[in-house]
Amino acid sequence: MIFWHLGVTLFLFVWIFKDKNADLRFLLIGSLLPDIIDKTLYLFSFTNNSRTYGHTLLFAVLSLFAIMIITNRENPKRKSYLLIPIALLFHLVLDEMWMFSETLFWPSFNGLFSASNSSANSLIELFIISINKTEVILKEITGMLFLFLSLNQNTNFRVNLVNLIKTGKY
Template sequence: MLLFAHVGLTLATARFLSRMSLAALALGSMLPDIIDKPLGLIVFGSPSMGRIFAHTLIFLILLSFLCIYFLDIRIISITWGVFCHLCLDFMWNAPKILLWPLLGPFPQAPILDTMSYLEMLLSGLKYPGILIPEIAGLAYLLFLSYSIRWQILAEIDHHLGKKVDDILKMFFKGV
């Protein structure tokens, strides 16, 4: 999965859960890739080694212990986001990674340069199993941004100290 499926579909699960921090949930939905992609490039020398430590059950268990210890909604939201990420990546199809180190070292990925890796990612969009979740995630993100637009405008209004209407009038006066 790519960005829209991970973030959009994970945020969609928050509609069915009580109290979640949407920002922490969005962060958690991408956290395994945020950690593993650069780490794979630095440690293993290839961007295609992007499913390593943060894509394991050990990482999820560690986050779960943090949830129990701190009982903080942000940590719970991040952990749920990571869980959704692992599900959307179908990590049960890669047990050597998911159950690392029980089944041995991480499997070797093909050595690709960055452009070849991006080409490989984007070529996956021709498959319905990748394209449909991406479209669904994007659709939910658009729906969510539309449905909370007044909250977003209120936050802007609160932080700027002026009414949003006054700012808009200032930009569009004479139009």
């Protein structure tokens, strides 16, 4: 669910943090990172589930620790890098990962992930199954709406979208 994660994460971040100087490109990358990691692992048959390592609380916490250790306080990009673990946490909430506690708290429960709730054998099958679910369609439409509302403030949508892509701000 691309637009669900992009739109709602952007909207929530702007609404909660109200940080006009944040480079939102890092936030948007972080909002998709769990799916990029886990779908790639699933695509190459390293896992039998499309929600694994990237959808764990451990991954979000380790990302935060890694950024805090690697960057120093004076690093002007540190604040931008910290948007990634914030977005990872938003992603876990938006995916309702508390419903899949074996995955969320991995490796706490015997080192196993929650059972896959999909019969898909490939990413294409997973995509086809997903787009036939009303819940997925409604979430994607909601994400598009939030993305539009977030980027349609003060000036027009297209100008804000171009600014977001070029500078990370709108």
